[in-house]
Amino acid sequence: MKITKVDVKTVPISSPIRNAYIDFSKMTASAIAITTDVIKDGKPVVGYGFNSNGRYAPTALLNERFIPRLLEADAKDIVTDDGTNFDPHKIHAIIMANEKPGGHGERTVAVGVIDMAIWDAVAKIEGKPLYQLLAEKYGNGEVDEQVYIYAAGGYYFPDKGLKELQDEMKGYLALGYKDVKMKVGGASLKEDLKRIEAVLDILPQGSGLMVDANGRFNLEYAIEFGEKIKDYELIWYEEAGDPLDFHLQAELSKRYPHAIATGENLFSLQDATNLIRYAGMNPEKDFLQFDCALSYGLVEYVRILDMLKEHGWSSRRCIPHGGHQMSLNIAAGLALHGNESYPGVFEPFGGFADNYAVENGYVKLPDAPGIGFEEKSDLYNLLLSIGK
Ligand SMILES: O=C([O-])CC(=O)C(=O)O
Numbered sequence: 001m002k003i004t005k006v007d008v009k010t011v012p013i014s015s016p017i018r019n020a021y022i023d024f025s026k027m028t029a030s031a032i033a034i035t036t037d038v039i040k041d042g043k044p045v046v047g048y049g050f051n052s053n054g055r056y057a058p059t060a061l062l063n064e065r066f067i068p069r070l071l072e073a074d075a076k077d078i079v080t081d082d083g084t085n086f087d088p089h090k091i092h093a094i095i096m097a098n099e100k101p102g103g104h105g106e107r108t109v110a111v112g113v114i115d116m117a118i119w120d121a122v123a124k125i126e127g128k129p130l131y132q133l134l135a136e137k138y139g140n141g142e143v144d145e146q147v148y149i150y151a152a153g154g155y156y157f158p159d160k161g162l163k164e165l166q167d168e169m170k171g172y173l174a175l176g177y178k179d180v181k182m183k184v185g186g187a188s189l190k191e192d193l194k195r196i197e198a199v200l201d202i203l204p205q206g207s208g209l210m211v212d213a214n215g216r217f218n219l220e221y222a223i224e225f226g227e228k229i230k231d232y233e234l235i236w237y238e239e240a241g242d243p244l245d246f247h248l249q250a251e252l253s254k255r256y257p258h259a260i261a262t263g264e265n266l267f268s269l270q271d272a273t274n275l276i277r278y279a280g281m282n283p284e285k286d287f288l289q290f291d292c293a294l295s296y297g298l299v300e301y302v303r304i305l306d307m308l309k310e311h312g313w314s315s316r317r318c319i320p321h322g323g324h325q326m327s328l329n330i331a332a333g334l335a336l337h338g339n340e341s342y343p344g345v346f347e348p349f350g351g352f353a354d355n356y357a358v359e360n361g362y363v364k365l366p367d368a369p370g371i372g373f374e375e376k377s378d379l380y381n382l383l384l385s386i387g388k
């Protein structure tokens with residue numbers, strides 16, 4: 001059993017939207033196809049992967065370090081002990097050889113891209129959907145039949161006023177979403193509060209709102225903002241300050257009485273551990289948004305879930321960033337709280353299988369083997385173009 005070919009492509013996922021910290025006008029992602037010599041249905045099994053949004057395509061890291069290490073590995077060193085499948089944990093160790101700890105940078109994204117494709121291939125070789133394989137391997141064998149998802153949008157956009165913001169959110173509700181998220185921190189406090197109230201005005205009973213500051217605020221402003229929004233009883237207040245400022249997070253947690261969410265920009269087990277140790281996060285009410293596609297992949301994510309368990313956190317407090325099918329599989333197979341979704345944004349990497357409508361804030365997964373990319377036609381067409 002061996003890997004016969006690895007192809008990679010840099011793809012634009014640009015759009016004119018803006019959060020409080022960046023615009024996405026030059027955003028890119030890497031997409032990868034890992035071809036194996038395992039034949040299923042008369043064809044070699046190919047695993048596909050890509051990175052999430054928010055970090056650029058790690059093209060040079062993939063081409064100069066991580067793909068060569070994978071291709072140079074001895075075939076016997078990347079398969080399970082019984083030789084019946086590839087072993088994502090052994091592959092992780094091989095491609096991370098000669099990488100020092102700490103200062104994780106964007107190599108975490110490159111490794112996440114490869115990891116996703118390996119898991120896709122592994123599940124296809126097993127002939128199972130990834131969520132099923134994960135539930136059997138790491139969970140209690142039970143899968144969630146449907147996964148809670150929320151619509152993440154409310155970006156700043158040229159000439160977008162309150163009416164357009166409300167129309168956007170109404171559109172998500174019409175698509176079947178129950179809860180919606182919007183950006184804050186990219187306008188004045190007064191204007192942001194007006195934007196929040198405009199959205200709350202159109203949300204029906206039973207729907208909720210999250211706000212996301214994308215790490216824009218200093219401690220003083222984060223606390224002031226929290227003070228101003230606390231009576232809205234939002235579902236959560238996300239990434240108020242710099243993702244690595246655990247002091248800010250801890251101080252905010254002492255003062256802001258409702259749920260806080262963060263973690264999408266913490267890319268390693270060690271960073272996640274520090275968040276849990278030092279940031280005053282509350283395992284009863286807060287949410288953790290680590291995104292495996294940006295942070296060394298599912299091999300690292302499984303370690304993060306183990307660490308959380310040791311610290312008394314349930315996997316149900318995790319709701320990954322990124323809106324992709326990989327995290328949707330993890331959510332269904334490993335009992336997470338749910339997953340993010342960006343209707344109409346970051347296409348074709350964002351979004352789930354065609355013909356699976358969102359209903360009352362939940363979505364079901366197809367039973368195709370692997371991650372299910374073949375069930376999402378726009379994405380699959382792009383993945384088929386890798387290496388062509
Ligand atoms: O705007 C972004 O970078 C995406 C983001 O924070 C989120 O999905 O929570």
Ligand SMILES: [Mg+2]
Nearest residue numbers: 212238239264
């Ligand atoms: Mg966010």
